[in-house]
Amino acid sequence: MKPLKKEDLQQKVFDLYDDYAHNKIDRRQFIEKLSLYAVGGITVSSLLSFMSPNYIDTLLVQPNDPRLDTKYISYESPKGGGTIKGLLSKPRDAEKKLPGVVVVHENRGLNPYIEDVCRRTALEGFISLAPDALTPLGGYPGNDDEGRALQRQRDRYDMLEDFIAAYHYLKNHDDCDGKVGVVGFCFGGWISNMMAVRLPDLGAAVPFYGGQPSAEEAAKIQAPLLLQFAELDTRVNAGWPDYEKALKANNKAYTAHFYEGVNHGFHNNTTPRYDEDAANLAWKRTIAFFKEKLE
Structure with missing residues (x-):
């Protein structure tokens, strides 16, 4: 399966994530609702992985920056x-x-x-x-x-x-x-x-x-x-x-x-x-x- 891109997702997925990130729904509800958008080869696990923060590859200034x-x-x-x-x-x-x-x-x-x-x-x-x-x-x-x-x-x-x-x-x-x-x-x-x-x-x-x-x-x-x-x-x-x-x-x-x-x-x-x-x-x-x- 090809990697997900931002444009692959409906706005409702971002709204759903916002509800989850701000404690309006719990993780079980988030996954349950997210499954509605797992269509066309997109899985729930791939959606979860894509929406979750990536702290490894996104640092703009390294912790040990000599400056x-x-x-x-x-x-x-x-x-x-x-x-x-x-x-x-x-x-x-x-x-x-x-x-x-x-x-x-x-x-x-x-x-x-x-x-x-x-x-x-x-x-x-x-x-x-x-x-x-x-x-x-x-x-x-x-x-x-x-x-x-x-x-x-x-x-x-x-x-x-x-x-x-x-x-x-x-x-x-x-x-x-x-x-x-x-x-x-x-x-x-x-x-x-x-x-x-x-x-x-x-x-x-x-x-x-x-x-x-x-x-x-x-x-x-x-x-x-x-x-x-x-x-x-x-x-x-x-x-x-x-x-x-x-x-x-x-x-x-x-x-x-x-x-x-x-x-x-x-x-x-x-x-x-x-x-x-x-x-x-x-x-x-x-x-x-x-x-x-x-x-």
Whole structure:
């Protein structure tokens, strides 16, 4: 059988995967529903394999990249009862203090994709920190299914406090100039929005397809926002009109981009939801935004 391609799949398969990835259906239900699309020589196992993340062949910046100084650190957790582990990365040849960026994971912990994004950010001239909110439960377990199950065991507002603590850790780091922004994906997009609500000194926030704060919360935002949305992501996009109304009503600085014909998770290059053109453009805009607002 020839290898599957993105164009072989119906949009309903991507919608089904989105339901599964966001805990609306369990694995048994996902496989059961997926079997409806196993036609024309396509098997359920091939669909499962194709939709699952590929962390081996997709790294853009290797963990041992000689251009970077990358290591794991720990900082105090306000809610986790101990410390939070995070990946800290910065350019090895930096001759001055750098602006910082907190990189926030999806709803499955600090997986290889988010670690890679942390290193990508550092290569652009920032000191970046990607925390693992699953640390109090043993950390990212090595696969996303178990990671999602673990993350459901933590309260999202407790995790928000841990990412706010990461902001303070980075802001006060010896190699940081005190200007700090945040970028996050999915759950991390919600965290990015909420950090903008909670941190009046936050330098910039870039939520990728993230859930929105309430109108009352949006009124508290001081940081400039760059909001990245996927056109086909009806679940997240449903909250945008009210959020935009609140931002406009309170004269907040924001720019929103909707990327045509792409799904939730389009920046994540480990699954077939990835769209290279949209991901590259969104990341180019993200880095330009951070350079403008933080440097």
